[in-house]
Amino acid sequence: MAKLFFLLSGEHENLPFSELRAILEAEGYDYEVLEKLDQVARLEADPDCVEAIMRRAALTRICGLELVNCRADMVDIVRTTSSASLDGTLAKEASFAVRVRRVRNSAANIDIMTVERTLGELVLSKIGSARVSLKKPDKTFFGILTGDRFVFGMILGKISAKPFVERRPRRKPFFHPSAMQAKLARCMVNLAKPRSGDLVVDPFCGTGSVLIEASLIGCYVLGLDVQRRMAKGALRNLTHFGVKPDGLIIADTRSMPITRIDCVVTDPPYGISSTTLKRTTKQLVEELLTSVHGILKAEQRICIASPKTLKIREVGIAFGFKHLESHLVYVHRSLTREIAVFEKV
Numbered sequence: 001m002a003k004l005f006f007l008l009s010g011e012h013e014n015l016p017f018s019e020l021r022a023i024l025e026a027e028g029y030d031y032e033v034l035e036k037l038d039q040v041a042r043l044e045a046d047p048d049c050v051e052a053i054m055r056r057a058a059l060t061r062i063c064g065l066e067l068v069n070c071r072a073d074m075v076d077i078v079r080t081t082s083s084a085s086l087d088g089t090l091a092k093e094a095s096f097a098v099r100v101r102r103v104r105n106s107a108a109n110i111d112i113m114t115v116e117r118t119l120g121e122l123v124l125s126k127i128g129s130a131r132v133s134l135k136k137p138d139k140t141f142f143g144i145l146t147g148d149r150f151v152f153g154m155i156l157g158k159i160s161a162k163p164f165v166e167r168r169p170r171r172k173p174f175f176h177p178s179a180m181q182a183k184l185a186r187c188m189v190n191l192a193k194p195r196s197g198d199l200v201v202d203p204f205c206g207t208g209s210v211l212i213e214a215s216l217i218g219c220y221v222l223g224l225d226v227q228r229r230m231a232k233g234a235l236r237n238l239t240h241f242g243v244k245p246d247g248l249i250i251a252d253t254r255s256m257p258i259t260r261i262d263c264v265v266t267d268p269p270y271g272i273s274s275t276t277l278k279r280t281t282k283q284l285v286e287e288l289l290t291s292v293h294g295i296l297k298a299e300q301r302i303c304i305a306s307p308k309t310l311k312i313r314e315v316g317i318a319f320g321f322k323h324l325e326s327h328l329v330y331v332h333r334s335l336t337r338e339i340a341v342f343e344k345v
Contacts, residue, residue: 007062016059026193058186068152072107095133174233186213198262208234
């Protein structure tokens, strides 16, 4: 176990932290939350967990080994870093760089370039064989000014947002205005906590966003949609990204030809830009919960998106599921999604 820190996306207040925890639990890593700061999570965990987080996370940006945790005050930063052990952080004659990020307007009185230069000099004084390389360093020391705190350590991994941008709805061969962004779809998959090799089912698969993201983390995927046009479009998108689904079925959720599910991740149609075939979104959700209740095993999860006005938490509880968490995600003036996670009891 080691002290680790994670720079989280600022796109949502709570989703990045919930996704991080869900990944650790899905992958079987023990951890202890040391502190939750603005866009930063401090944990004690096995450093090997970083590989899983880099492979799965949509809303984590940087994973690091924590070396310093102090007040966001220049005197305290220098004092604490001077007394910190850097043993084992750099190989002999390795190159390094120091980078510092400010979260929002944290510690506005501190000049980032001054902190980087000062900490670089401290590293050189502690590891005389090291050398600075700003363009292609072997290792990067990374500091975060968040609130009234400064967290500093060695970067263990970075997660690029570029692949998610390349999988955004308008980049896919088959586009529909109701399609979910890749990052949110991946986050919802993670909240359902599937492991590699589990079967993730999306009963309203639409353009296939959820299926693509689940497949890319090693899951088997199965999609259903009542409209042939959408199922064909989803297949085009999956094929484009090299995803081979276990099946794409044209079927109604009231009669799903499925006997085994490891988890459900879905975004039912709202009737705004996608048809509900003359049923309300609430009816669709109720029918889905009824159908999957007998298929899911105890403690298996459903992660479902719905309009905030639907009050999905109450609906899920009424149909015998345990509500674990909900997150509100603003989409546009007339739509705020509630991302809810339920567990079969």
